Structure formats: C-alpha cells, structure tokens
Amino acid sequence: MAILMKGNEAIAEAAIQAGCRLFCGYPITPSTEIPEYMAKKMKKAGGTYLQAESEVAAIYMVYGAGAAGARVMSGTSSPGFSLMQEGLSYLFAAEIPCVIADVMRGGPGLGGLGPTQADYFQLTKGGGHGDYHPIVLAPATVQEMIDLTKEAFDLADIYRNPVILAVDGILGQMMEPVEFPGTYKAKILPAKTWAADGCEGRPKNNVISYYLSSEAGEADNLRWGKKMAQMQAAEQRFAELSLDDAEYAFVAFGTSSRITETAIDMLRSEGVKVGLFRPISLWPFPVEGLQKRVPQIKGWMSIELSAGQMVQDVRLAVNGRAPVGFYGRQGGMIPEPEEIVAAFKTQILQGGVQR
Amino acid sequence: MKTVFAKTAGLTDRVTHYCPGCTHGIIHRLIGEILEEMEIIGKTVGVAPVGCAGFCENYFACDIIGAAHGRAVAVATGAKRAHPDRVVFTYQGDGDGASIGLAETVSAAARGEKLTSIFVNNAIYGMTGGQMAPTTLLGMKTATSPYGRDESMGYPLDLPKLLAQVRGAAYVASVSVDNPQAVREAKKALKKAFQVQLDGLGYSFVSILSTCPTNWGVTPVEALEWVRTKMKPYFALGELKVPAEEGGGEE
Incomplete structure (x- = not known):
C-alpha cells in the first residue's frame, strides 16, 4: 500500500530498514527531517540517534562506528557537507563503509535554503584532500530514494567505501506516494573481519589511514586506484x-x-x-x-x-x-x-x- | 627461576619510536598493564591521535582506530555508541585534545560519553618539531614562539580544570610521571578512569604531564626537573572530579 512521505523521511526509514542502527548528525535545513525521523524512530528500532556538536564531529562519529563494523549514516545539507570533507577523505583512506545524505541547498557561503545541485563537483571529484571518490547516487523520486538508500549501504560494505546520496532540497522536502520495502533486494555481504571492535579470539585489527613511508603511500594509492576502477566498471547507473x-x-x-x-x-x-x-x-x-x-x-x-x-x-x-x-x-x-x-x-x- | 617482572601482555613486542627521555613509553606501559590487569585487552578499542603517539596502534595489543587530528573523541564516541559493551579509550596529545579537538573533548564530556581520554601534556607540538601548543607556558621558547610565549599569544589552557566543571565528566584527574611515586599514582588514576567507564558513570579523563627533551632542548634528567619546577606549579594536579558516590559531581 502506498503512503505519502517526505523525501528526507523516506531516506531515514529506508536506512533503518537496511539495518542502520546508528545515526550521527547535526540539524541543518533542508535535511532536518532526517535527524528528526531518526530521533523519533531509532530508539524503537533498538538503535541510537546521536546528535553531534558539529558536522565535523558527526562525520568522525560515523568514522568511529564504521571502523568498529557498524552500519552507520549521517545526513546533512551543503554547508554541513563542506565540513565533512576532511572526514570523507579519511573514511576513504581507512576504507570504512558508511552512507551520507547531502540534501543540497543554495551556496556558496551560508547561501540560501532553496534547492541546488551545486555540490556536484564536491560530491563527485573528491571534496577533501588526496585522490579519492565516494560512490554518489542521485535519486529523482522519493520512491527511488528508498531503493538507493538501501543499496547504498550494501555498496558501502562491498567496496568498503563511503557512499553519498545526492539529493536536492526539493526532493528532500517534497512528499510523494511511496511503497515500502521498495524493490531493492539486499545482497549477501562479506563479513567485516577487518573491523576494530575488540580482538577477543583473533589477531588485533588496526583501522588507520596513514603510512610511514612514501613507498607504502604510493602502494596504498595504487591499490585504491584499482578499487576505484572496479567501481567505475561495475557501478555506472543511468x-x-x-x-x-x-x-x-x-x-x-x-x-x-x-x-x-x-x-x-x-x-x-x-x-x-x-x-x-x-x-x-x-x-x-x-x-x-x-x-x-x-x-x-x-x-x-x-x-x-x-x-x-x-x-x-x-x-x-x-x-x-x-x-x-x-x-x-x-x-x-x-x-x-x-x-x-x-x-x-x-x-x-x-x-x-x-x- | 621466579619471574619478578615481565613485559605486559597489553603491549606488543614492537620497539617504540619515541625519543630517549620521553615519557610516552611509561604511559603506554601503564595503560598496557591496566588492560591486562582488568582483563579487557580483547574487548578494548583504542583511538590513536595525530601527533607523536600517532603510531601507537603498533604498540597497544588491543584493536586501534586511527583518527584525524583532534577527532579522536568523536571517533571514540562512534565506536562506543556502536558497541556499548566495549571499552573505548583515546590517547591524545595536548595539541590534539586541547586545541584542534577542544570542541570534541568538551562536547563528549558534556554528553557524558562512557569512554576514557588519556591526555598527554608536554607543552609542545612534538611530532611537527617543537611548535607552540595550547599548553605552552608563558615565556617558553618554541619554534613558533622563538622569543618566548607572551600574552599576545594567549595563555596555556588547563584542560582538566575546565573539564572538571562539566557535568557529564564523571572522573577528571591530572597526574605526572616524573618520579616512581608519581608513576604509581598515575597508574591508580588511569585504572580508576577505566573503572568509571566500566561502571557506566560517564566520561573519564586523565591528564598526564609529560616530557619532550628533544624539542625542549634539554637532557632527559633536566626534562623531568622542568616538569617539576615549571609545569607542576601551573597545571592543577590531583583528582579534580570524582564520581558522585565519592562526593563528587553535581547530582
């Protein structure tokens, strides 16, 4: 049965249905319905809504939870997304899966509250330092937001890579009839044997993003380059x-x-x-x-x-x-x-x- | 033959990169011993900072997540909220915890995050080669205060004193490791901080006055004397806040 739902709420509900049990974020228009929905529903789902002191902290809470193996997400809007760029560079380098929704609003600067798609460069070209790309998915309907949100979590886990939902302010705010659970079928995913969640019964894990030698740094970058080539070959959608x-x-x-x-x-x-x-x-x-x-x-x-x-x-x-x-x-x-x-x-x- | 002393299982066998006379080694050993004695090596997640201790994932025997500069407490918050049954600690320097990460530290304390921060204060940026830190003392010469820190550069921040005012902080202590007795007291404070976390009482924070003979330009012995004569008079010492049942807190 179809229900009428706001885009932002659809993202949040789809995330909970996809097994996300931790949301870390900071309120910002026009994405606030995502944290609000999470605050209302996460506890009932047995999860945690955690309001960070800033988007800078939020992205690193995501980093810590993701590094410890959790399905975790954040949602924000353009100025907040700018604050997350350092963290996204680190998330890529430490190969930590996570999902971030960027509900884009006018810029540059504080800009306005109206919709834009002007974060395109920042989203797709690697908005932080170094050579990297998150996977970026752009829904065009509220129903598609549900399917892509669910898929985003699986893609993040498969590639151990941040996945971003690129949503303009209209899509975040508009209501459309949607159906849950949607059409996306969850994939079978590899176990997170790399996660830093306590080393009882196994060798210890480190989830880090740096190297002591330039040789090791180049080797890491080449390996990430191969991973990005794999994503480019397998994940083009239109x-x-x-x-x-x-x-x-x-x-x-x-x-x-x-x-x-x-x-x-x-x-x-x-x-x-x-x-x-x-x-x-x-x-x-x-x-x-x-x-x-x-x-x-x-x-x-x-x-x-x-x-x-x-x-x-x-x-x-x-x-x-x-x-x-x-x-x-x-x-x-x-x-x-x-x-x-x-x-x-x-x-x-x-x-x-x-x- | 009876073993009277052994290296703790809380540390790996890696040789550390720390300079001679640096007290990071002592602090590492204390944490390793506590992880072992409390039998929590396998259920602990440590968060490494950026700075001299930025390679501590090689030394601690538990799982480690490497954070960005200043973000260790936010990273630890995410790990702890994802796994409330795990023990989570951050190991940070003064630049990491009191300058670039000050908002994260104070906010985690305000939320009463059930994790432990170990704050190593040597009054200088060690890894980058001896620049002025938020804890650099007035008059102290560093690479970016070459004529000595004067008041135009601000005053050294006494972070534990600040955190002791924050309600969500359950345990705040400020200790030193400049002599054997101080080392024993530091260990007691660290152990209590981990226990406060295990008891779910709130945020626990232990500041440890540390040395940097390399960047201070003194010998290891002179460095310890400098901690005693310069740092100890400036920074508040002791248990600055204890849990409510011990008479602390505002509850």
Whole structure:
C-alpha cells in the first residue's frame, strides 16, 4: 500500500530498514527531517540517534562506528557537507563503509535554503584532500530514494567505501506516494573481519589511514586506484527516456531531470525528437551508457541547478563529437520548462553552441 | 627461576619510536598493564591521535582506530555508541585534545560519553618539531614562539580544570610521571578512569604531564626537573572530579 512521505523521511526509514542502527548528525535545513525521523524512530528500532556538536564531529562519529563494523549514516545539507570533507577523505583512506545524505541547498557561503545541485563537483571529484571518490547516487523520486538508500549501504560494505546520496532540497522536502520495502533486494555481504571492535579470539585489527613511508603511500594509492576502477566498471547507473528515436538529448539528474521531462514533452509536441539521459550514479559517471548514444545524438544539453558542473563530465563523455549546451538556475531557483525549451532552441537547434 | 617482572601482555613486542627521555613509553606501559590487569585487552578499542603517539596502534595489543587530528573523541564516541559493551579509550596529545579537538573533548564530556581520554601534556607540538601548543607556558621558547610565549599569544589552557566543571565528566584527574611515586599514582588514576567507564558513570579523563627533551632542548634528567619546577606549579594536579558516590559531581 502506498503512503505519502517526505523525501528526507523516506531516506531515514529506508536506512533503518537496511539495518542502520546508528545515526550521527547535526540539524541543518533542508535535511532536518532526517535527524528528526531518526530521533523519533531509532530508539524503537533498538538503535541510537546521536546528535553531534558539529558536522565535523558527526562525520568522525560515523568514522568511529564504521571502523568498529557498524552500519552507520549521517545526513546533512551543503554547508554541513563542506565540513565533512576532511572526514570523507579519511573514511576513504581507512576504507570504512558508511552512507551520507547531502540534501543540497543554495551556496556558496551560508547561501540560501532553496534547492541546488551545486555540490556536484564536491560530491563527485573528491571534496577533501588526496585522490579519492565516494560512490554518489542521485535519486529523482522519493520512491527511488528508498531503493538507493538501501543499496547504498550494501555498496558501502562491498567496496568498503563511503557512499553519498545526492539529493536536492526539493526532493528532500517534497512528499510523494511511496511503497515500502521498495524493490531493492539486499545482497549477501562479506563479513567485516577487518573491523576494530575488540580482538577477543583473533589477531588485533588496526583501522588507520596513514603510512610511514612514501613507498607504502604510493602502494596504498595504487591499490585504491584499482578499487576505484572496479567501481567505475561495475557501478555506472543511468535511466533513459525517449532516447531510442532521439536526435537530441538532455542530461539531467534529480529535480532538474523531472522538470526536463516536461520540456521534452513540449519539444516532442513540436516534432523535435529529443530524449533524456539521466545519470543515477554521479560517480562513477555513466560514461559507457552515454557514449552508446553518441552516434545518434546531434546535440546534447545539460540541465542543472548550478552554474554548470556536470556539463563538464558530459563534454568529456561526448568528447567533441557533438555540441554540448548548458542551462541552469542557481541560488535556490529552479528553471521553468519553457526556459529549458528556449535555451535548447538557442544553443542546440539554432547552433548557438558549437562542438 | 621466579619471574619478578615481565613485559605486559597489553603491549606488543614492537620497539617504540619515541625519543630517549620521553615519557610516552611509561604511559603506554601503564595503560598496557591496566588492560591486562582488568582483563579487557580483547574487548578494548583504542583511538590513536595525530601527533607523536600517532603510531601507537603498533604498540597497544588491543584493536586501534586511527583518527584525524583532534577527532579522536568523536571517533571514540562512534565506536562506543556502536558497541556499548566495549571499552573505548583515546590517547591524545595536548595539541590534539586541547586545541584542534577542544570542541570534541568538551562536547563528549558534556554528553557524558562512557569512554576514557588519556591526555598527554608536554607543552609542545612534538611530532611537527617543537611548535607552540595550547599548553605552552608563558615565556617558553618554541619554534613558533622563538622569543618566548607572551600574552599576545594567549595563555596555556588547563584542560582538566575546565573539564572538571562539566557535568557529564564523571572522573577528571591530572597526574605526572616524573618520579616512581608519581608513576604509581598515575597508574591508580588511569585504572580508576577505566573503572568509571566500566561502571557506566560517564566520561573519564586523565591528564598526564609529560616530557619532550628533544624539542625542549634539554637532557632527559633536566626534562623531568622542568616538569617539576615549571609545569607542576601551573597545571592543577590531583583528582579534580570524582564520581558522585565519592562526593563528587553535581547530582
């Protein structure tokens, strides 16, 4: 039976259903329903809601719990996510599984409370120091948030890597009909024999992120590089809409993909053969899926709630074989479908953007 | 032949990297002995800091999680909340616990986290080569206070004195290891801190005045004398807060 639920609450409920029994976070709009839901439900589920003194502390509580083998998550919004970047670098290096939800709001600085997707670079390029990437999943509906949240925990455990849910403020705040438990089937996971949870009956474990020699440092980085290559090979996700006969394609994720769907309907009614390529994994970016469409697409257009961030990955994937345009709104504003249609006509149909 | 002394099972066989005359070795041994005597090696998770003790995962026989600089208490909080039946301790220097990690330390105390922090105060940043610490004494010369710390650089922070005011802190002690009697008292305080955690009474914190002959530019013997004549008069010593049933606390 379908129930009406807010995106943020759906993430929290899905996490509890996925076996998460510890949530460490700090309230920040527009993600606060995640800690609020956890505070209300975690105790009944036999778990713990722990309010940290800051996002800096929250990410390291996640680090400690994850290192000790627990299924743990945090949820925050852009300024708080910035504070977590050091911790994410450490989580990657210490190979600690965890799930973080970033419900994005306007920036830079304190910004505003409206939705954006302007954390894209920070999310996908490794926002902290060193060479690393978390897996980044971008749902476009509240139902998809449930499935991806559950899957995020399994992916984190499989790769011993942080997994981030990239959600804009609209998706976090909007209510949609959803069904639990959703469609995701839990995977069989390896035992956490590496965890630092007391060494009774086994040799001691250390979960650390540093090395005493540069040689060891390079060896670790090469090993992590192989792991990232494995994730890139196996975890690219995307969805397509109306692309089979398309001559033009939009690329958009989250809320902007849903507005773009309306723009596609409008253009199709004018006879323009256009479709949507929707990345679900922002990292790894679904290069292979996008490139399969490159031979048939005469012009691409990235629609984002930012100044143009994902468009760089689209250009890299298209690699000069067709023009790539961009349209976005910023600071908490969202585009009307008419704006997208107009920008598409100017940049792509009228040749405003060259390859 | 009767064994009268043996290396504790709470430590590994690794040779430490600590400088001659540094008291980290003594403090490590005390913790190792306590883990062994309380029979908790196998159920303890230690959290290593960034600083001179940042490689202590090689020395303690229990599981260790390596934290970022200043974040040890937050890391320990996560581990303890995930596994309330485990014994969790942090081992931190003065820069880690009293400067970059001050918010984490005070907040964990305020929440009454049931874990133990061991705070090694040698009044200087050792690992980075002798820069000014939050505990550097006025007049003390370091690499970043080359003419001596003056009041424009602020005053040395007496962290245990501060924590003794925090309700969630169940046990706060400030000890030294500059002579055999002090070492015995330090061990007693450390043991009590672990016991307070096992009894679930709240946060326990033991500050230990320590030496850094290398960065102080003195001999090991002079370093111990410097602890006695310079540090002990400035920093509050003794049990600064004891659990409520012993007459402490605000309850």
